[in-house]
Amino acid sequence: MATAEAAHHEHYHPGGLMRWVTTTNHKDIGTLYLVFALTMFFVGGAMAMVIRAELFVPGLQVVNPHLFNQMTTMHALVMIFGAIMPGFVGFANWMIPMMIGAPDMALPRLNNWSFWILPFAFTMLLSSLLTAGGGPASGWTLYAPLSTQGGMSVDMTIFAVHMMGISSVLGAINIIVTIFNMRAPDMSLMRMPLFVWTWLITAFLLIAVMPVLAGVVTMLLTDRHFGTAFFDPAGGGDPVMFQHIFWFFGHPEVYILILPAFGIISEIIPTFSRKPLFGYSSMVLATAAIAFLSFVVWAHHMFTVGMPLTGELFFMYSTMLIAVPTGVKVFNWVSTMWRGSMSFETPMLFAVAVVFLFTIGGLSGLMLAITPADFQYHDTYFVVAHFHYVLFSGSTMAMMGAAYYWLPKWTGHMYDEKLGQLHFWLTAVFFNVTFFPQHFLGLAGMPRRIPDYALQFTEFNVISSLGAFGLGLSQILFAYVVIKCVRGGAKATDKVWDEPRGLEWTVPSPAPYHTFETPPASIPSRT
């Protein structure tokens, strides 16, 4: 009886596993998302190791071509939907309420549900590898007619994508409602930290395009099982239409994967430059401009499929236009550092590397945007190099920097700075060893998603594979530093760093289970 009464008491918390299953606390759910993302990062990373082992030397050694195709497909799906997106949602859950002075997310039970859909979605996706005929092998883009012809693993993938989409949309709704309705009284929109701004815009992108992905995979499903012919020319359909609809989702998705990283960098660089962020309002406008432009550039992924000249010109110029707001951001980050009193703790090392390496990815993106040039680069390793510079040295390294930046606030312990810096240098060096040679391979004509290659590509592939093995092993060090920090270490102060700005640094370290149950009396100045 006493237990039943306690269960109904508002401060009752179950312990052990049930704490995590039933939690509605934004910090707990943030931790769940981050642990899940790190786990998926290692699962997807293991698949990358298989790919690079096969490509170490010419010929077929490690896996058969069909399994190779499954590995490239699954590596992308796991990294995009399992590691990067949930990782950013984890940071959002932890930080957005603390940054805007809210006691929790606006819809805590929905928040719990958003997370707990994911383990089931990925169990479904990964177990498709065990079906007769193996996992999906059509590439993460699931292009028809390859995907209309696959086995039951494609149906499992479609169902998993639906579940991930529901999780993302519910998470996005929660973030928008939290930011609009739960801000502390003095926290006007234009005083919000950039991380909150970039997530607000990202959440709108998610609501706009995840349903489009759900729509197109549902069309795939009905083509496979219910007699429709959306993508089947024999029934009056068109496989190219799949590509159009997919990339109408796919390109905004690229910005879903990078805008929160821009927000993270915009938090870290001012702290370690000991200066306010340069050009705050232009940063907000640039983020919004990138999000808007992301809806009108999708066909640059499919220049070679055959389009009217006007279409190719439109998509070429609109894509190039994105360089303008992106350039504004890079300019502002550099200007924030300019004459700052800079120090290079691990988060700052990651942030500076992101600015530098993401810009390389941005420039190769500009090369790909040039339609006639893209006819040469399309579906080569140049594209693989490009999007890893954006998604690994952009999104992933930004998240690593964010982990080092906020871990002391979360755990109350400082991480091991020496090991953190060692992890950074190993990651930065091995990343470039892995992916820079892939530019040359692509320019020389090595096609992507093929398990074998011509002899003249051998040297660069050996270098790339050695780099990849080093990069993979280095991430074990990352997990070690994080676990070590969670378990103990030097006591972190409440401010943690010299001159951090923002409400999250006004609460104790470790952050109490509940923060801002009464709104903060004043908002720290960001200038």
Add this chain to the structure above:
Amino acid sequence: MTGAADAITVRRSRANVWLALVLGALALAFFVFTFFQDWS
């Protein structure tokens, strides 16, 4: 909690649910628009 604070909490949680429903309806509309578009 005071009566005024209670009233603010109730107003805010109602606003949260309404905004969530509007955004959810928007997402559903995008799905319906994609799937039931006349693609011919």
